[in-house]
Amino acid sequence: MQEKKDVTIYDIAERLSLATSTISRALKDHPSISDKTIKKVKKAAEEMGFRPNTLAAGLRGNQTKIIGVLVTRINRPFISSLISGIEETAQKAGYSVMITQSHDSYTDEVNLSKALYDSRVCGIICSLAMETRDTSHFQKFIEKNIPLVFVDRVPKDFNTYRVMIDNYSAGYKATKHLIEQGCKRIAHITGSLHRNTYSERKRGYVDALLESNLPVDESLIVDSSGLTFEEGEMISNTFFDFPNPPDGIFASNDTAAVGAIQAAKKRGLKIPQDIAIIGFNDDPIASIIDPGLSTISHPAVKMGQTSAKKIINHLKSLRNNANASNKDNITEVTFLNTEVVARESSKKEL
The missing domain is CATH 1.10.260.40 (lambda repressor-like DNA-binding domains)
Structure with missing residues (x-):
């Protein structure tokens, strides 16, 4: 046929x-x-x-109405919620979204950024891969006046839009919550510390301990490259084998925190009496796991909506002002609020 x-x-x-x-x-x-x-x-x-043929029409004008999205892992609840916020806002404004995922690989991120660039996206929203240290592959977007927004995992020094939370404050809040529940020896499962997302959470953790005159034990701070369930379980088991194990764990995401809960339960430890645990993101699993996981709210949908609005408003500005440029050292940083969501994994009866 x-x-x-x-x-x-x-x-x-x-x-x-x-x-x-x-x-x-x-x-x-x-x-x-x-x-x-x-x-x-x-x-x-x-x-x-x-x-x-919207793509062909866009190519004739050297620009599509497609916003490129480059994220780490789509199967993470935080990322899927982030994408939902981006898509909702983009579609209302007449834009489409092209989604790619780096799987936390620097090489994949470089290749995918080139693919999005070659597809002539009108803007790009990116959450950096865990491995990424050099962000020079994004410079081509700035040079071609293509608006660029880094969201959540952002570079320290890159003149463009950044949408994030105050990770220092969030790390401080999580640790302070455990201290207020009576914890004296708190461990921290962190992501790669070259990512300022995690280095700032660690800094908040350390300052909360010092403020309460509690020791900072480097053996209780472990860098988890992927913050997976398996890593959370394995690292927690290492903690539990210490002669003087921790009585609290702050994990930098809920997935690793759930791994910690499972490790504790297999050891016969009582949660939160023997070990209090708090995660980060408030993923759906936090309210499903038994006991319910205390966590830090992470406004993923709003971060996605805000990121898309930055792109759309910038493009509107470029249309209205022929002299406007993406190269004018944009350093705008938008911070969104976080809160402690206290559940059974940390709430002790004091």
Whole structure:
């Protein structure tokens, strides 16, 4: 069976005996075309199964209405919620979204950023891979006046939009909560400390301990490259084998924290009496696991919405001001709030 060819504006023009330029303008609601003709053209287009080639149209103008999204792992609840916020805001403004995931690999991130660039996206939103230290592969977007937003995992020094939480404050709040529950020896499962997301959470953890005159034991601070369930379980088992084990654990995400809960339960430890645990993100699993996991709220959807708005507003500014530039040393940082969500894994009866 021969494949049916796509309907073009030439087919519609032939059917209606109109110029192709008239068809093109009518499909775009151009003011030079009467409402009657616009309705007639759109009706014929629908009946004939016409599909506008938005990519080709974008390429002719050297820009699409597609926002590129480069994130770490789509299967993480925080990331899927972030994407949901981006898509919701982009679609309302008439933009599409192209999603890619780096799997926390620097090499994949470099290659995917090039793929998005070559696809002529009109903007890009990125949460950096765990491995990434050098962000020079994003410079091409700045040079071509393509708005760039880093979200959540952001570089320390890159002049562009950044949407994030105050990770220092969040790390401090999590640790302070455990201290207030009576914990005296608190361990910390952190992500890679070259990522300022995790180094700032660690800094908040350390300051909360020092403020309460509690010791900072480096053996209780472990860098987890992936913050996976398995790593959380393995690291926690290492803690429990210490002659003087911790009575509290602050994990930098909920996945690793759930691993800690499972390790404790297998050891027959009482939670939170023997070991109090708090995670980070408030993923759905935090309210499903038994006992319920205390955590830090992480406004993923709002971060996605805010990031998309930055792109859309910047593009609008460029359209309205021909002299506007992406190269004007944009250093705008947007901080969103976090809160402690206390559940059974840490709430002791004091």
